[in-house]
């Protein structure tokens with residue numbers, strides 16, 4: 087198992103990588119999005135050197151709100167082109183997996199229509215990513231429409247996609263993260279860990295919410311040995327380091 091941390095898209099990416107490297111993480115989750123970390127502003131060589139200096143590998147992450155499932159065809163088109171631009175950067179950085187997020191049309195459009203729109207966009211993206219050596223991983227969000235059934239329809243229709251299990255998102259709206267891990271275990275390619283109260287997407291440190299981490303990690307360890315990003319949003323980074331310690335400790339014990 088490898089533990090990583092995200093770079094903040096509005097901060098200096100090299101400083102972000104330095105903190106991640108100095109604090110003993112295995113990889114960086116490169117959150118490439120506005121305003122500072124967009125393709126035209128990034129200095130690839132410097133980022134590569136910074137990663138190499140700390141022997142860090144990387145995974146990639148595009149903005150969570152790209153309209154890949156919008157009812158507006160021109161917005162879907164624009165979102166696909168944006169993702170393709172980021173994929174060029176990730177290819178240069180030799181990043182093997184990149185996250186894109188679920189996205190749904192307005193309420194006048196059915197779940198099936200939303201699935202169709204997303205599949206059109208995701209199909210173009212996975213076709214573009216494959217020759218670059220990149221796997222696209224699909225992260226579900228805290229929306230009513232990100233059900234197990236809908237995610238299953240998307241993953242079944244595009245076999246190139248991996249499943250990105252965001253454990254915090256899967257703990258909302260009465261959902262159970264363990265249930266999703268069991269169901270999608272064969273497609274599991276990346277994990278985000280953070281805690282919450284079951285009602286709001288709080289991105290809390292591990293143990294600050296209601297997730298039973300011992301139960302969850304005991305199962306995860308049996309089926310998965312890949313990348314885990316601590317997607318914890320706290321001003322005080324000690325909470326992140328504490329969560330890393332908790333994860334390592336429980337992983338060892340279970």
Ligand SMILES: [Zn+2]
Pocket residue numbers: 225252278317
């Ligand atoms: Zn996430």
